[in-house]
Amino acid sequence: MSDDATEPGRPNREVSPPAPPEHQPAALRDLADRARGYAEAASSANTRRAYAADWKHFAGWCRREGLDALAPDPQFVGLYITACASGAPSVGGRVHAVSTIERRLSALVWAYTQRGLSLDRRDRHVATVLAGIRNRHAAPPRQKDALRPEDLIAMLETCDRGSLRGLRDRAMLLIGFAGGLRRSEITGLDLGRDQTEDGRGWIEILPGGLLLRLRGKTGWREVEIGRGSTPATCPVEALELWLSFARIREGALFRRVTDQGRAVGPMRLNDREVARLVKRAAAAAGLRGDLPEPDRPALFAGHSLRAGLASSAEVDERHVQKQLGHASAEMTRRYQRRRDRFRVNLTKAAGL
Structure with missing residues (x-):
């Protein structure tokens, strides 16, 4: 097996069209370089990293089983996802979640496509096995x-207002919450348009x-963040302070x-x-003190900011849907997590 079989994320080999021979005109070589850049932009860096790791996992399994990873054989893939679901020794003995198996399968389809090959995930050796894995092992999502x-x-009170790091962290927490932003949308912001090559938006x-x-999963969208009711909780003031002191x-x-x-x-x-900031600040603030301390870190991550806005804003649902950039109200409702689950009591409302 060649070394290339373990690295589908290499942009020059897997994602990009082949470069023209050196004797081609310089203009054509320049177009090839631009084409490689556009091909990389077709998927996010996080997606490419995850897919590269998934392919490496599959290629390692193939090597241990004496199979050719470069042959898109649905029967081999069916055996691979079976090994993942059952926690076979050939995949490290760990049972994989259904969502992980589905992502690994998507990664294989993507990796073969980059090589000019095709894996039919509708083939019975894949589709039927995957349907059985879902029925046997599917569990409610861990939100x-x-x-x-x-x-x-x-959490804001745990950030030192007298330090640059504290000012930055306060601005990130407030902007992320008030904007209902994803992690990559927070860190991808630039001060102005077209100022960096890796920017995902500007303010x-x-x-x-x-x-x-913002340029997010669903394309470009505009997000409005109003000023807060007090300076201590105003995301705009927090951002202005950070920009001023950070110069x-x-x-x-x-x-x-x-x-x-x-x-x-x-x-x-x-x-x-x-995610690290949210976990760190939540721990410092003593959130969910009703639970044992070792259980608390797993409850919070970057998505806690996004879900927080969706669950807290007492406005018409369509406004929250627009802010989060969701195509459907159903997706927005998945983010609305109320701790007071019985605030609306249908049992009493029905007369019981």
């Missing part, structure tokens, strides 16, 4: 806790609030703080830092 406004305020500060133009005039909005907290570097924060 992160939604942050209530009082939770967020408690405009207006008298009434903040206007965000950011252009480029990435949220960056690494360097030199032991005394300077701001040029590098954009990785979106995983949003």
Whole structure:
């Protein structure tokens, strides 16, 4: 098996069209380079990383079983997802969640497509086995806790307002919550349009609030973030403070703080830092103190900000749907997680 079989995420080999021979005109080579850039832009960096890891996992299983990973054989793939679902020793002995198996299958389809090959996931060796795995092992989704406004305020109090890192973290928490943003949308923001190649949107500060133009999963959308009722909870003021003290005039909005907290570097924060921030601030604020301490970190992540807005904003549902960029109200409802589950009591309303 060639080394290429373990790395489907290599843009020059898997994602991109083949480069023209060196004797071709320079203009044609330039077009090939641009085509590679466009091909990479067809999927997010996070997706490519996940798919590369999934392919490596599959290729490792094939190697241990003496199979050719480069042959898109539905029967082999059916055996692979069976091994994942049953926790076979050939996949490390760990039972995979149904969602993980479905993602790995999508990764294989993607990886073969990049090689000019085709894997038919509707083939009975794949589709029937996957249907059985879903019926046998499917479980309700494990959702992160939604942050209530009082939770967020408690988390903000744990951020040091006298430090650059504290100012940045406060702005990220407030912008993420008030905008109902995904992790990548928070860290992908630039101060202005077309200022960086890896930016996913930009901001405009207006008298009434903040206007965000974002490129997300569902395409471009605008998000309005109004000013808060007090300076302590206003996302616009928090952002302005960060920009002023960090001396950011252009480029990435949220960056690494360097030199032991005394300077701001040029590098954009990785979106995983949003999840780490939420976990860290939630722990410092003592959220969910009703649970044992070891169980609390798993309850919170970057999505807790997004779900928090959806669950807390007492407005017409269509406004929340627009803010989150959902195509359907049903998707928005999945984010609305109320701890007071019995606030509406249909039993009493029915006369019992």
